[in-house]
Amino acid sequence: MVLAVPVAGANQLRMVEVVKGEDAVGDIIADPPTDLDPTAAPGSDPYLLVRDPLASQWTSLGTIRAEYANWLRQLVATVFVKGDRPRPTWPSNMQTSSTLSYAGWRQRIALVLPYLENSDPLAARIAWGELARAPYATVDVARSRIDAAAVESWLDDPKLASRHPAYTLLLGFVGGSADVARLEQHIEAAWSSHDATNLPAMIGADLELRGPSRVGWVEAMYFADRSRTMPEIEAALLALNVHGDANRTVPRQRVIQAYRAFIRERPPMAGFVAQQLADWDYWDAATEYAALLKSNTIADPASEFAVVNYLQRAASANAALE
Template sequence: MATKMRSRAMRLIFSAGLLVLAFVSGSHACAICFSLVVITPGQKLDSADQAVLAIHSVDPNWLRIVAVVKGNVTVDNVIEQSTLSAPPGEPRSSRGKPLLLIRSDLSENWTSLGEIGVEYADWLRQLAASNRGGGVSPARIWPQPLAVSDLTDGEWLERVRLVARYLEDPEPLAAEIAFGEVARAPHSARRTLRRQLDAATIARWIDDPELAPRRAAYTMLLGIAGGPQDALEIERRIDEALLAQDATNLSAMLVADLELRGSSRLQWLKATFFADRKRTLPEIDAALLALSVLGEADATVPREKVIETYRYFIAVRKPMAGFVAMELARWEAWDATADYVDIIRSKAVKDPAGQFAILSYLKSSPIAVEQAASVPAAE
């Protein structure tokens, strides 16, 4: 009887798994998903074929190029105001600063990214040159988890080092560019900035209400640059957030906490977020996202420890087991195969998306493939 049940379960896995892969490969991400993606000024600069700094001339209908950032363009050439894509009244500078303009080879129009001093031209050239079209990283970028990186690991290391000293620079566009790149960078690249970061300065940024939209990224930077006192403050804020059931900045605080405390803190995380039935879904998701960021970095908290924690999550939160299936598959963590086979057999996961994720994992698992091949078909 047990053999027949296992055979039926494995056949279900592989027949449904084929449908899962077909469904995923032929589908498009929904508009709600894409609404979460923030295109940074750095990404816009990367995608442009031409980028220049240009300032209005005596004739308001023309702008003169004062510096070339990238592309086949010449200094002192002029750009007609009518070819500039911008809201009415923009982008003429009230302070007389140049505008950072970009365009593609297929377009006749230029787009303004904002004002920036001409003294930043060389930095912008270095930034543009750091993208050499090396490839696509599969890493989950946080706090924009749906973003895709088009830089190699080496290019990311170069880029974050270029922008780090411009975080909260007096020049607003330089600060915006720097923050956007650090925020979307893989955590492994951010970790290399430890010696460039000042913990006290970052702590002030975190407490600045005007920088609230940047708080999550700066919290993670504090986990890289901070010390024991910062760890105590972060843990105090985590306790406050849990008491209020506020998951707003929880993922970032957990990343910082684990960076400062190390793998020994995982036991607390498991007990607090996964074993405790009073935790809300946003709180659980925040803990999983923090583990994802740390697992991708595979440093202070080794990926194998994250995988062990995921398997604990699967065991104690069976209906949610699909939440971590695709990540485990990407990391080729096939030791969870037996866990997922048991979950499929028990029908513990009711959510179709969770079932799809688990079946896709099992379809890719060499252990599941071997087991399916060795089980005789039921009569």
């Protein structure tokens, strides 16, 4: 990873900073990426270039001021610590990190917080991207490090709509009572209109600010209400899953209770929470799941597979104990 600027009179780039790797300042890139701005001239902000160590072709991430080189070096220096298990990230909950430990992620988040919505567009995009993919439990490092008013202003900016899920999550860690009221107004409006846009982050942030006392509301308004849509139900489950995985502000046991309520309220969807319960080594739902399979209540093949997998894992766990 390097910063490089155009060479006057040639279709080449000269390295002005080395962020990571064995390249040297002054080295010439004779075959630069083809998507660079052809009007860029010497004196422009350098390009941030990356490449696979085994490949020769560079890829440009955009331009960034040279003064950010040391920040980028610190960012790429955060490393994986053997023995730490990376966890799912927000908001997709599908990605995992194979390179960073919890300690590394906390260090990384602390590094990017001051650069959120920085005046340099690429620095701001990098900072937001790291926040957005960070494991939920590590974002608590933001407490007392960032002003809630700044986060509120970003959430009020429609131009930053794509970044709102990450910033909503952040507000849950840095906000106060006024933000609780703000969040719950938005959640109530979303509930009334059946709008699931940004709903997982809003519920997740509300739970962070309100704690386990808010879980009962989620059960009543999303699990027990038969008018809720599938995206709304999935949003509520995702918010609870992230908290259950973190096992901090909302204890995992309280999330498990909510999942048991979900199984009772919506038996055909019971498989939606099977994998999470299994990942948490919770096997007391085996009797309910076995009964649901026997009665053919779960019609969806994917949900049925999840339940079968849960029961198989439960059997293995019980056999190991015996």
